[in-house]
Amino acid sequence: MSYLESITSPTLLLNEQICRNNLESMATKAQKQGKELVPHFKTAQSLQVGEWAKEYGIKELTVSSIKMAAYFCDKGWDNIHIAFPFNPLEVHTLNQLASKQSISVQLINKAVTDHLVKHLSNTVGFFIEIDAGYGRTGVEVSDFGLIEEILRTAKTTDKLQFKGFYIHPGHTYYTADKHKIYEESIAALSMLKNKYSTEYPELKTRVGDTPGCAVVDDFGDVDQIGPGNFVFFDLMQVNLGSCKREDVAVALAVPVVDIKKTKKEILIHGGGVHLAKDVLLEADGSKNFGEVVLLNDKGWTIPSERSFLKSISQEHGLVQASDELLANVKVGDLIGILPVHSCMTADCMKSYMTLDGKWVDHTEGA
Amino acid sequence: MSYLESITSPTLLLNEQICRNNLESMATKAQKQGKELVPHFKTAQSLQVGEWAKEYGIKELTVSSIKMAAYFCDKGWDNIHIAFPFNPLEVHTLNQLASKQSISVQLINKAVTDHLVKHLSNTVGFFIEIDAGYGRTGVEVSDFGLIEEILRTAKTTDKLQFKGFYIHPGHTYYTADKHKIYEESIAALSMLKNKYSTEYPELKTRVGDTPGCAVVDDFGDVDQIGPGNFVFFDLMQVNLGSCKREDVAVALAVPVVDIKKTKKEILIHGGGVHLAKDVLLEADGSKNFGEVVLLNDKGWTIPSERSFLKSISQEHGLVQASDELLANVKVGDLIGILPVHSCMTADCMKSYMTLDGKWVDHTEGA
Numbered sequence: 001m002s003y004l005e006s007i008t009s010p011t012l013l014l015n016e017q018i019c020r021n022n023l024e025s026m027a028t029k030a031q032k033q034g035k036e037l038v039p040h041f042k043t044a045q046s047l048q049v050g051e052w053a054k055e056y057g058i059k060e061l062t063v064s065s066i067k068m069a070a071y072f073c074d075k076g077w078d079n080i081h082i083a084f085p086f087n088p089l090e091v092h093t094l095n096q097l098a099s100k101q102s103i104s105v106q107l108i109n110k111a112v113t114d115h116l117v118k119h120l121s122n123t124v125g126f127f128i129e130i131d132a133g134y135g136r137t138g139v140e141v142s143d144f145g146l147i148e149e150i151l152r153t154a155k156t157t158d159k160l161q162f163k164g165f166y167i168h169p170g171h172t173y174y175t176a177d178k179h180k181i182y183e184e185s186i187a188a189l190s191m192l193k194n195k196y197s198t199e200y201p202e203l204k205t206r207v208g209d210t211p212g213c214a215v216v217d218d219f220g221d222v223d224q225i226g227p228g229n230f231v232f233f234d235l236m237q238v239n240l241g242s243c244k245r246e247d248v249a250v251a252l253a254v255p256v257v258d259i260k261k262t263k264k265e266i267l268i269h270g271g272g273v274h275l276a277k278d279v280l281l282e283a284d285g286s287k288n289f290g291e292v293v294l295l296n297d298k299g300w301t302i303p304s305e306r307s308f309l310k311s312i313s314q315e316h317g318l319v320q321a322s323d324e325l326l327a328n329v330k331v332g333d334l335i336g337i338l339p340v341h342s343c344m345t346a347d348c349m350k351s352y353m354t355l356d357g358k359w360v361d362h363t364e365g366a
Numbered sequence: 367m368s369y370l371e372s373i374t375s376p377t378l379l380l381n382e383q384i385c386r387n388n389l390e391s392m393a394t395k396a397q398k399q400g401k402e403l404v405p406h407f408k409t410a411q412s413l414q415v416g417e418w419a420k421e422y423g424i425k426e427l428t429v430s431s432i433k434m435a436a437y438f439c440d441k442g443w444d445n446i447h448i449a450f451p452f453n454p455l456e457v458h459t460l461n462q463l464a465s466k467q468s469i470s471v472q473l474i475n476k477a478v479t480d481h482l483v484k485h486l487s488n489t490v491g492f493f494i495e496i497d498a499g500y501g502r503t504g505v506e507v508s509d510f511g512l513i514e515e516i517l518r519t520a521k522t523t524d525k526l527q528f529k530g531f532y533i534h535p536g537h538t539y540y541t542a543d544k545h546k547i548y549e550e551s552i553a554a555l556s557m558l559k560n561k562y563s564t565e566y567p568e569l570k571t572r573v574g575d576t577p578g579c580a581v582v583d584d585f586g587d588v589d590q591i592g593p594g595n596f597v598f599f600d601l602m603q604v605n606l607g608s609c610k611r612e613d614v615a616v617a618l619a620v621p622v623v624d625i626k627k628t629k630k631e632i633l634i635h636g637g638g639v640h641l642a643k644d645v646l647l648e649a650d651g652s653k654n655f656g657e658v659v660l661l662n663d664k665g666w667t668i669p670s671e672r673s674f675l676k677s678i679s680q681e682h683g684l685v686q687a688s689d690e691l692l693a694n695v696k697v698g699d700l701i702g703i704l705p706v707h708s709c710m711t712a713d714c715m716k717s718y719m720t721l722d723g724k725w726v727d728h729t730e731g732a
Contacts, residue, residue, distance in 0.1 A: 008455035009433065042680055064681045065635070067375065084681055085623040087635050088698040089374035109624050111697040136682060137624065137633055170679070257451040258475050258503065267503055269431070269453050273713045277643045313536070314408055314709055315430045315450055316502060331477040332454040343680055347639045348714075 040228030276344030406594030
């Protein structure tokens with residue numbers, strides 16, 4: 001029986017082979033350059049995908065919340081890094097996790113470092129996050145006063161072990177010249193490494209985000225790369241040049257509930273609660289919330305004429321359909337939607353179905 | 367102990383009293399006009415909130431998926447209406463639900479009506495959805511050919527019972543003159559009622575959406591109103607003039623993880639996976655993903671100077687903070703965020719905490 005026969009409502013399909021290809025490709029790239037790949041698992045949030053990742057030599061991973069860290073805890077990972085400025089209200093949970101799992105956190109201010117010094121009962125590592133220059137989070141690279149204040153404070157306990165510096169150059173998502181951003185990030189990390197490696201000979205530097213890791217070939221003396229989205233990719237990454245449409249490993253299977261041939265519109269059960277509301281702009285300014293693929297027993301194919309979701313509400317999605325699609329689809333069929341932002345779609349859907357009809361776990365569905 | 371002491375990570379607070387006030391206010395408005403209020407529960411998606419609604423005389427409700435219908439099934443509702451063009455792949459589940467619960471669906475084409483005629487084993491009601499004029503879903507009001515084709519097809523079985531016409535004027539969200547939209551919708555429903563009431567003397571007409579139901583005072587000869595969002599309201603509704611900030615019944619409690627006083631920025635753990643990515647535009651074109659309220663033991667207060675979320679990513683939120691807020695908040699505190707779109711935030715969060723620390727259910731968390 002085809003996996004398709006069991007689907008009656010919006011279901012997130014995961015093509016294991018594409019996902020494995022993406023893992024292998026990034027692992028090979030890292031290995032060739034002598035870098036360690038520590039993927040960010042906020043995208044897949046899945047123990048099963050984690051097991052696939054281990055087959056490509058991946059030993060550590062990154063998550064973005066303590067909830068995700070708890071999910072991956074005690075599953076054979078050498079270390080789990082929580083790449084989010086540590087939330088001091090969660091120190092009790094951190095202590096529990098650290099009693100059974102090597103774990104590291106991210107620090108960017110003295111207040112939280114003080115709090116950890118006072119309340120840690122188990123040893124945890126920490127990275128200092130450096131602001132990559134777009135102002136979301138992190139210590140400014142030139143703010144040695146703050147860097148040293150954090151390091152000095154951490155030294156007052158043996159429970160905090162400095163692991164290194166972390167940069168997330170998220171502005172590669174908005175900037176054409178990703179190489180220039182990476183040159184700056186790599187130069188910043190290199191400078192910090194030189195400055196602090198005498199005192200901390202074991203310190204590592206890590207840089208990571210999918211658009212950069214996908215297109216940059218020279219990571220300089222950075223030790224680790226930490227992309228996340230590459231595991232699945234999505235339309236945003238296609239637009240950024242990180243991958244091809246054929247590399248996108250997830251598609252939302254949705255039922256067709258109405259067709260208006262004269263308006264070239266197909267109404268699907270699939271909206272903001274399934275895909276999230278991330279959006280791309282077409283050349284003519286119209287919105288694109290996802291693109292149609294044709295489902296078959298072995299997965300999906302990308303049609304030669306593009307059809308895309310031009311509007312969504314909570315549960316509804318309205319497809320601007322090509323003639324090819326209109327000729328091949330009827331009410332009651334399933335079609336696939338490649339998501340604009342796979343991390344958000346996966347978080348909405350909370351599980352995956354593989355092409356042999358098996359369910360794959362996600363943190364939010366556990 | 368205050369409910370606040372138990373919160374360590376993003377948590378959706380529900381102020382029961384505000385929610386009850388919103389229910390009572392809309393129920394009173396409907397009653398005064400002799401209309402039946404059939405609220406759309408895609409916003410709250412909660413059995414507990416449903417029980418509160420019953421106290422204000424509400425006997426039927428609307429949902430937007432068969433999953434939600436299953437959740438509310440057999441809980442003492444006179445009828446559950448699934449206000450979404452029926453997805454023919456779900457007829458088996460529909461039959462199961464209809465064996466124990468009065469249920470109605472929405473039809474907009476012959477294909478699905480044919481499918482139901484063939485596969486229904488239990489009786490269900492149906493509304494024909496009329497396109498309110500903004501082209502998302504429904505039969506065009508002048509398309510009597512299609513209306514009669516659906517009615518004729520339905521008559522070939524005793525399992526399909528025509529209940530009436532339904533209009534969702536969702537374009538009130540984008541149009542200043544909500545009264546004009548309602549005049550058109552009400553006139554359309556009135557015309558259809560006159561045309562078909564001889565043959566179907568029991569038929570009902572229903573119109574519903576929160577911006578319209580909140581500001582319109584004359585619903586003409588419409589029988590039922592069906593707003594959804596009013597149960598909680600949100601910033602979008604404040605902007606549309608449907609309510610005041612004080613009427614918003616939910617706020618996301620979030621931990622403060624960093625403060626940059628010179629940049630007047632507060633970093634919170636709270637992002638797209640918690641709030642969803644619905645956004646309002648400020649007068650100067652900057653984005654607003656939610657507004658800060660100050661939490662206390664009894665709920666929250668709205669500060670005199672506005673602070674708002676200017677950017678969010680998957681887990682991060684960056685607040686543009688007022689001087690008042692900066693003076694009163696430190697790292698490790700909790701602040702509240704009024705959501706832009708409460709339906710989507712509730713769907714992301716999957717549960718609520720009341721101000722006495724009790725958990726309230728949501729379909730997605732069940």
